Amino acid sequence: MNRRTFVQRTLRTAGALLLPDLLLTACNGNNLCEVENWQGKAVVIGAGAAGMYAAQLLHKAGADVTVLEASGAYGGRIRPLNGFSDFIIELGAEEVHGNKTQWYKMVQNAGSEFTSTNTTDLLALGSQLLTEDEAANDPDVITAFNFVDSLGNYTGPDKSIAQHIAELGIPTRVHHLLNALIGNEFGSDNTRLGAKSIANAENLWTAGNDSYALKNDTLLSVLEYHCANILGKIILNQPVQSVTYTHNSVTVTTASGNVYTADKAIITIPLAVLKTGAVAFSPALPDAKTQAFEGIGMDAGMKIILRFNNRFWPEDTGSIYGNGFIPEFWSTGYGRSAQNNLLTAFICGPNAEYLSSLGDNAIQTALAELDALFGQGAASGAFDAGFIMDWFKQPYIRGAYSYPSPNSDVHRQALAQPVANTLFFAGEATHAQGHQGTVHGAIETAQRAVNELLCSLKE
Numbered sequence: 001m002n003r004r005t006f007v008q009r010t011l012r013t014a015g016a017l018l019l020p021d022l023l024l025t026a027c028n029g030n031n032l033c034e035v036e037n038w039q040g041k042a043v044v045i046g047a048g049a050a051g052m053y054a055a056q057l058l059h060k061a062g063a064d065v066t067v068l069e070a071s072g073a074y075g076g077r078i079r080p081l082n083g084f085s086d087f088i089i090e091l092g093a094e095e096v097h098g099n100k101t102q103w104y105k106m107v108q109n110a111g112s113e114f115t116s117t118n119t120t121d122l123l124a125l126g127s128q129l130l131t132e133d134e135a136a137n138d139p140d141v142i143t144a145f146n147f148v149d150s151l152g153n154y155t156g157p158d159k160s161i162a163q164h165i166a167e168l169g170i171p172t173r174v175h176h177l178l179n180a181l182i183g184n185e186f187g188s189d190n191t192r193l194g195a196k197s198i199a200n201a202e203n204l205w206t207a208g209n210d211s212y213a214l215k216n217d218t219l220l221s222v223l224e225y226h227c228a229n230i231l232g233k234i235i236l237n238q239p240v241q242s243v244t245y246t247h248n249s250v251t252v253t254t255a256s257g258n259v260y261t262a263d264k265a266i267i268t269i270p271l272a273v274l275k276t277g278a279v280a281f282s283p284a285l286p287d288a289k290t291q292a293f294e295g296i297g298m299d300a301g302m303k304i305i306l307r308f309n310n311r312f313w314p315e316d317t318g319s320i321y322g323n324g325f326i327p328e329f330w331s332t333g334y335g336r337s338a339q340n341n342l343l344t345a346f347i348c349g350p351n352a353e354y355l356s357s358l359g360d361n362a363i364q365t366a367l368a369e370l371d372a373l374f375g376q377g378a379a380s381g382a383f384d385a386g387f388i389m390d391w392f393k394q395p396y397i398r399g400a401y402s403y404p405s406p407n408s409d410v411h412r413q414a415l416a417q418p419v420a421n422t423l424f425f426a427g428e429a430t431h432a433q434g435h436q437g438t439v440h441g442a443i444e445t446a447q448r449a450v451n452e453l454l455c456s457l458k459e
Helices: 003-009 049-060 102-109 139-149 161-168 172-184 195-204 219-226 228-233 271-276 287-295 350-374 409-416 439-456
Strands: 041-045 064-068 095-097 120-125 128-131 211-213 240-246 249-254 259-262 264-267 280-282 301-308 317-321 328-331 342-348 383-390 423-425
Touching (some): 041 049, 041 249, 041 259, 049 064, 049 219, 049 228, 049 264, 049 439, 064 228, 064 259, 095 102, 095 439, 102 439, 120 172, 161 195, 172 317, 172 342, 219 228, 271 287, 287 409, 350 383, 409 439, 423 439
Parallel strands (some): 041 264, 240 280, 264 423
Antiparallel strands (some): 095 211, 120 128, 249 259, 301 342, 301 383, 328 342
């Protein structure tokens, strides 16, 4: 019941539908608003998946593109870790969700190979650690799965998922499982997710029902392959301080005092950074836009990579759902590593905020929780090394990814709206059609923003 299986359990059966042509375009410029060789200047703020993809599309359309990245590396929340194991570990986005997206096609076209997905998951229930087959006949687990399956059917007010669970009287012994499968999965926890917003996202999902992990390549290498033309146009270590704009003119000033002028700008700054007000807009953005910053949730998120001298979990393990601060561990190296001796702890929301406050001691918490699941000393005695990727502490990202907070749908639409035919907004948080929180969603918003920009040239 890892992310892959969770997606299969939900009502994302709309994945059989085809996306509109606009969203089926790779970095080749096809199906964009028809503009013959635009010679204008564009600045893209942020070099994550959305920013890189948007820049490549603009380059293909003939534009003079500059990409400003606040940090010292491009890729955003796609970041590989080399040298920690016998394969490259994904510290951010890790799976390709669905096979009906342009991102999936891009991965295939880059020649990347997917790993095997034939795994068995483990669930903590009380003092027992059960396989998914052993737990399948437990009446409370059945109730939990039925609740997950019914997410897309909810039509009531946008109360929290936790409140909805409590009102239905679902036994508390499976609340941790529901938090792993829903709250943590969507980037927070069940106290912060909206039941109606989740239902809307589920019913809008068109990506497909399976998820895939790359065997040898990285997600960053896929971006580099498809957006090679603009890699030299990315300027690193340029956090933007101000954006001044009029109709068809924009001036961007960075913390180092560099000034960039352009005709149009695409803004892909992560939502949590926009919330801080670190970037000043002049004139001020419309109220609906700034209200959208606050109306969409984006919480802390982290991964703790644990390397062991020997594997103490079954070889075919996929995910391990605990009942402590860490909702889910998964076997990071399955299908990719000859040693298969790594576990990744994945934590979002309030639990991630707490573990972030512990610093390196979060590793000890993870080991203690694994010891409680597998037996005293099983993890701590086999532990070799750990690596923490705390996205909450990354100053130019500040969290995991946006999530369906109560009544957030209207705010996503407002967040995506262009301003003065000059500023265009992309990034996963601007996706208003159910694909928020995903790389393919970021890619689709880049497509949409570039199309809006090119169409604005005709107005």
